[in-house]
Amino acid sequence: MKCIKEMNGDHVKRILFLILLFSLLVSGCTDSDTSQKVEAGDYVSVNYTGSLEDGTVFDTSIEEVAKAEDVYNPYRTYEPLSFIAGAGQMIQGFDDAVMGMEIGDKKTVTIPPEEAYGAYCPELLIPLPVDDFQSVNITPVIGQKVTYQGQVGTIVNISDVNVTIDCNHDLAGKPLIFDIELVAIEKA
Numbered sequence: 001m002k003c004i005k006e007m008n009g010d011h012v013k014r015i016l017f018l019i020l021l022f023s024l025l026v027s028g029c030t031d032s033d034t035s036q037k038v039e040a041g042d043y044v045s046v047n048y049t050g051s052l053e054d055g056t057v058f059d060t061s062i063e064e065v066a067k068a069e070d071v072y073n074p075y076r077t078y079e080p081l082s083f084i085a086g087a088g089q090m091i092q093g094f095d096d097a098v099m100g101m102e103i104g105d106k107k108t109v110t111i112p113p114e115e116a117y118g119a120y121c122p123e124l125l126i127p128l129p130v131d132d133f134q135s136v137n138i139t140p141v142i143g144q145k146v147t148y149q150g151q152v153g154t155i156v157n158i159s160d161v162n163v164t165i166d167c168n169h170d171l172a173g174k175p176l177i178f179d180i181e182l183v184a185i186e187k188a
Helices: 009-027 063-068 092-098 130-134
Strands: 043-051 057-060 081-084 106-111 125-129 145-148 151-158 162-166 176-186
Touching: 043 092, 057 063, 092 106, 092 176, 125 130, 130 162
Parallel strands: none
Antiparallel strands: 043 057, 043 081, 043 176, 106 176, 125 162, 145 151, 151 162
Protein backbone atom coordinates (compact mmCIF):
# COMPACT_ATOMS: atom_id res chain seq x y z
CA MET A 1 0.00 0.00 0.00
CA LYS A 2 1.40 3.34 -0.97
CA CYS A 3 1.76 6.05 1.62
CA ILE A 4 0.65 9.61 0.83
CA LYS A 5 4.26 10.71 0.08
CA GLU A 6 4.48 8.13 -2.70
CA MET A 7 1.15 9.17 -4.37
CA ASN A 8 1.26 11.53 -7.29
CA GLY A 9 -0.24 15.03 -6.98
CA ASP A 10 -3.42 14.27 -8.99
CA HIS A 11 -4.24 11.27 -6.83
CA VAL A 12 -3.86 13.34 -3.63
CA LYS A 13 -6.06 16.08 -5.10
CA ARG A 14 -8.79 13.56 -5.92
CA ILE A 15 -8.72 12.12 -2.40
CA LEU A 16 -8.84 15.59 -0.84
CA PHE A 17 -11.70 16.56 -3.16
CA LEU A 18 -13.67 13.44 -2.17
CA ILE A 19 -13.06 14.16 1.54
CA LEU A 20 -14.24 17.76 1.07
CA LEU A 21 -17.33 16.65 -0.87
CA PHE A 22 -18.20 14.04 1.73
CA SER A 23 -17.80 16.65 4.51
CA LEU A 24 -20.17 19.04 2.74
CA LEU A 25 -22.81 16.37 2.25
CA VAL A 26 -22.61 15.18 5.85
CA SER A 27 -22.76 18.73 7.26
CA GLY A 28 -25.80 19.64 5.16
CA CYS A 29 -24.01 22.56 3.48
CA THR A 30 -25.34 22.00 0.01
CA ASP A 31 -27.49 24.16 -2.19
CA SER A 32 -30.24 21.55 -2.60
CA ASP A 33 -33.58 22.60 -1.07
CA THR A 34 -35.05 19.66 0.80
CA SER A 35 -37.93 21.61 2.38
CA GLN A 36 -41.40 20.45 1.48
CA LYS A 37 -44.35 22.81 1.41
CA VAL A 38 -47.93 21.61 1.75
CA GLU A 39 -49.77 21.38 -1.55
CA ALA A 40 -53.28 20.23 -2.40
CA GLY A 41 -53.52 16.45 -2.14
CA ASP A 42 -50.76 16.06 0.47
CA TYR A 43 -51.58 14.02 3.58
CA VAL A 44 -50.70 16.30 6.49
CA SER A 45 -50.71 16.13 10.28
CA VAL A 46 -51.07 19.19 12.49
CA ASN A 47 -51.32 20.06 16.14
CA TYR A 48 -53.86 22.81 16.72
CA THR A 49 -55.75 24.79 19.31
CA GLY A 50 -59.00 26.51 18.34
CA SER A 51 -60.35 29.43 20.31
CA LEU A 52 -62.94 32.20 20.11
CA GLU A 53 -62.21 35.93 20.05
CA ASP A 54 -62.65 36.10 23.84
CA GLY A 55 -59.89 33.49 24.28
CA THR A 56 -62.19 30.57 25.11
CA VAL A 57 -60.62 27.35 23.80
CA PHE A 58 -63.19 25.11 22.11
CA ASP A 59 -60.92 22.34 20.77
CA THR A 60 -57.31 21.19 20.68
CA SER A 61 -55.21 18.21 19.65
CA ILE A 62 -52.88 18.74 22.61
CA GLU A 63 -53.80 16.94 25.85
CA GLU A 64 -51.97 19.39 28.16
CA VAL A 65 -53.81 22.34 26.59
CA ALA A 66 -57.16 20.53 26.89
CA LYS A 67 -56.56 19.93 30.59
CA ALA A 68 -55.37 23.49 31.23
CA GLU A 69 -58.33 25.01 29.35
CA ASP A 70 -60.94 22.72 30.91
CA VAL A 71 -61.98 21.10 27.62
CA TYR A 72 -60.38 17.73 28.37
CA ASN A 73 -62.31 14.64 27.32
CA PRO A 74 -60.92 11.41 28.84
CA TYR A 75 -62.56 9.35 26.06
CA ARG A 76 -60.72 11.19 23.30
CA THR A 77 -57.26 10.44 21.92
CA TYR A 78 -55.14 13.59 21.82
CA GLU A 79 -52.81 13.41 18.83
CA PRO A 80 -52.08 15.43 15.70
CA LEU A 81 -55.01 15.80 13.33
CA SER A 82 -54.39 14.19 9.91
CA PHE A 83 -56.20 15.02 6.69
CA ILE A 84 -55.70 15.49 2.96
CA ALA A 85 -54.96 19.14 2.26
CA GLY A 86 -57.35 20.78 -0.18
CA ALA A 87 -59.78 17.84 -0.24
CA GLY A 88 -62.56 19.61 1.67
CA GLN A 89 -62.14 17.44 4.77
CA MET A 90 -61.63 20.55 6.91
CA ILE A 91 -63.36 23.91 7.10
CA GLN A 92 -62.15 26.06 4.21
CA GLY A 93 -60.19 28.58 6.29
CA PHE A 94 -58.25 25.85 8.11
CA ASP A 95 -57.53 24.02 4.84
CA ASP A 96 -56.30 27.26 3.25
CA ALA A 97 -54.12 28.06 6.28
CA VAL A 98 -51.98 24.91 6.01
CA MET A 99 -51.20 25.41 2.31
CA GLY A 100 -47.55 26.35 1.86
CA MET A 101 -46.53 25.44 5.42
CA GLU A 102 -43.39 23.39 6.06
CA ILE A 103 -42.78 20.83 8.81
CA GLY A 104 -42.20 22.70 12.06
CA ASP A 105 -43.95 25.88 10.87
CA LYS A 106 -46.35 27.47 13.36
CA LYS A 107 -48.97 30.08 12.64
CA THR A 108 -52.04 31.69 14.13
CA VAL A 109 -54.95 32.39 11.80
CA THR A 110 -58.33 34.03 12.28
CA ILE A 111 -61.00 32.38 10.15
CA PRO A 112 -64.17 34.36 9.39
CA PRO A 113 -67.54 32.58 9.74
CA GLU A 114 -67.90 32.37 5.94
CA GLU A 115 -64.80 30.15 5.81
CA ALA A 116 -65.76 28.17 8.92
CA TYR A 117 -69.30 27.16 9.94
CA GLY A 118 -71.19 29.92 8.15
CA ALA A 119 -73.40 32.73 9.35
CA TYR A 120 -75.85 32.23 12.19
CA CYS A 121 -79.32 31.61 10.69
CA PRO A 122 -82.31 32.60 12.86
CA GLU A 123 -84.53 30.43 10.64
CA LEU A 124 -82.75 27.40 12.14
CA LEU A 125 -84.36 28.17 15.51
CA ILE A 126 -87.21 25.68 15.44
CA PRO A 127 -90.09 25.81 17.92
CA LEU A 128 -91.68 22.42 18.60
CA PRO A 129 -94.69 21.68 20.77
CA VAL A 130 -93.83 20.42 24.27
CA ASP A 131 -96.33 17.62 23.60
CA ASP A 132 -93.99 16.22 20.90
CA PHE A 133 -91.39 15.55 23.62
CA GLN A 134 -93.87 14.25 26.16
CA SER A 135 -95.34 11.81 23.63
CA VAL A 136 -91.95 10.06 23.35
CA ASN A 137 -91.17 10.29 27.09
CA ILE A 138 -88.43 12.92 26.74
CA THR A 139 -88.10 15.61 29.36
CA PRO A 140 -86.46 18.54 27.52
CA VAL A 141 -83.51 20.25 29.22
CA ILE A 142 -81.79 23.44 28.07
CA GLY A 143 -78.44 22.54 26.46
CA GLN A 144 -79.60 19.01 25.57
CA LYS A 145 -78.72 17.81 22.06
CA VAL A 146 -81.62 16.41 20.04
CA THR A 147 -82.18 15.32 16.47
CA TYR A 148 -85.01 16.84 14.48
CA GLN A 149 -85.63 15.79 10.87
CA GLY A 150 -82.05 14.62 10.49
CA GLN A 151 -80.51 17.77 11.98
CA VAL A 152 -78.78 17.86 15.33
CA GLY A 153 -79.84 20.81 17.44
CA THR A 154 -79.53 22.14 20.94
CA ILE A 155 -82.50 22.97 23.14
CA VAL A 156 -82.19 26.70 23.88
CA ASN A 157 -85.58 27.58 25.34
CA ILE A 158 -88.49 25.81 27.04
CA SER A 159 -91.91 27.34 27.63
CA ASP A 160 -95.26 25.87 28.66
CA VAL A 161 -96.14 25.52 24.99
CA ASN A 162 -92.91 25.12 22.96
CA VAL A 163 -89.38 23.76 23.11
CA THR A 164 -87.03 25.78 20.88
CA ILE A 165 -84.23 23.89 19.17
CA ASP A 166 -81.28 25.72 17.62
CA CYS A 167 -80.05 23.73 14.62
CA ASN A 168 -77.16 26.09 13.86
CA HIS A 169 -73.67 24.68 14.38
CA ASP A 170 -72.37 25.71 17.82
CA LEU A 171 -69.66 27.79 16.10
CA ALA A 172 -71.87 29.34 13.39
CA GLY A 173 -71.47 33.10 13.05
CA LYS A 174 -68.23 33.17 15.03
CA PRO A 175 -64.73 34.01 13.86
CA LEU A 176 -62.40 31.19 14.88
CA ILE A 177 -58.75 31.55 15.88
CA PHE A 178 -56.44 28.59 15.33
CA ASP A 179 -52.86 28.08 16.46
CA ILE A 180 -51.51 25.52 13.98
CA GLU A 181 -48.22 23.60 13.90
CA LEU A 182 -47.42 21.38 10.92
CA VAL A 183 -45.86 18.14 12.18
CA ALA A 184 -45.82 15.89 9.07
CA ILE A 185 -46.33 15.87 5.30
CA GLU A 186 -46.73 12.86 3.03
CA LYS A 187 -46.52 14.11 -0.53
CA ALA A 188 -49.31 13.10 -2.88
